[in-house]
Amino acid sequence: MDFGYDDDGIEDGMIQLVIGATYDDVNHFRVVLQQYVIQEAFDILKIKNEKTRVTAVCKAPGCTWRVHASAVDEDKGVKHSTTFMIKSYNPKHASYKVQPFYMKLYRARMLALEMNQGSPKDSYSYLLAYGRMVLAKMPGSLFKIQYQEMRDLSGNPIFKRVFVSFKACVSGFVKGCKPLIGVDGCHLKGRYRGILLSAVSYDGNNEIFPVTYVVVEVECKDSCLFFLECLYEALGMITDDMALTFMLDKQKMPSLEYSLIHTKDDVSDIYTRTSSQQVNQDSCLGSTSG
Template identity: 55%
Template structure:
């Protein structure tokens, strides 16, 4: 943008001014985050009206005054088609995890997924919360239990998670009879290496040792349900001004933001780690320890 304004109009602008202009243009073309939060209640009503049996819950922060607008805090969505397909066709497996959102208002995306007969990831429910903690996981799993109804007490149901932020205790509190497992990548390789040898030794058909969830019938049952399409979302009407949902308050952490993500124990380094090394090498003197700007031979090179 700076080069275009300079070449076309002969004008120079500061970077921050160009950034603000670019952001305004994006909001005009794509809409703003704050207006999207304001449409959430209308979107929730539209989903519940078109997909009977679905769950769409919004939770707002506690108001200091009754005249204050509601401020978004949490969201939980579980479509009826996802719920029925999971109970009928998917394996009794539930994977839980949270992902940090990189948008302006932040937050954490919670997801509950299963696996179909073709080893494909099948979504069950998702939600957005303010932070990942024991209280937020309690709220998410409590809504998930309401979605699964009596099937949540199934003894064969297994949950897999990283057991962080008190998640293991929350699962035991809400789902009393389920099994819990930790994500282990080597488990599949061990079964793949040992099980075929056992099957070939007794000389029987491999299909006799496959669970019914791997059958074609179960796979079709998984995807026979339908999420009904919604009308044009551009026609959603906003609520009254005093009932319009506001985005969450911006939270600024103390200190400068980190440029490098904290990695888990045993996680591999990025492929371009050598390029981003902290060692300094001078282009003039061809030695490490200083750069071109403070090189004693910089004057001679010029």
């Protein structure tokens, strides 16, 4: 580390401040002090910052770190020497604690994630490639994506919804799970928001078994109907005599309940009826194919 001076107070590759250390002039001392602060990662406040004296303290509340340097007379009779010397120094950081701003740390974290994983905006462009891979690697799976309506067809399509159903999950549900489908949703907290709806069941060990999932813009009748129509298509191996029971949160998901009741108007092969049974304030809807 070279600051353009003969002696920078470096010992074992580290800058050291000690009482009696001398510097060529005030600028030399200021440079060394600045580099020492960077090295030790703390902030200072210069109480005095003059040509003949510099006094600095740690900026942290209650901290006792302090350094004072001033010009000295090297030879007797010389009243205006430019040589600077540290006259007093307290190296202890009592009660010192770094408290960076939360948003600064958050932005740094987001920048690091974007550098390592890519931006959320760019990830949407990989959806079609992901869908083709799912269908190629797992034949019989279902992948459907919808875009928002656009007046100008020359621009890039804008994502609206995506439904994903893996063949292995559907086969496992039909062959090894109870005829029960629980549907629930949660809000996505990322930059572009949305709702994640998932359909799950119970396997033979009474463990939760994933069936399908969908990402929609909001929970409304249109998006819920899209989910149910895709779910019906994914469960194509369901026989006519197999009855299913749907369980959902009646208070949180009224749109999905409405879609279940009125699905028969849009998909003629599904017949639904509302069950009066309540389970933990959930609405259970039984359905049979017919």
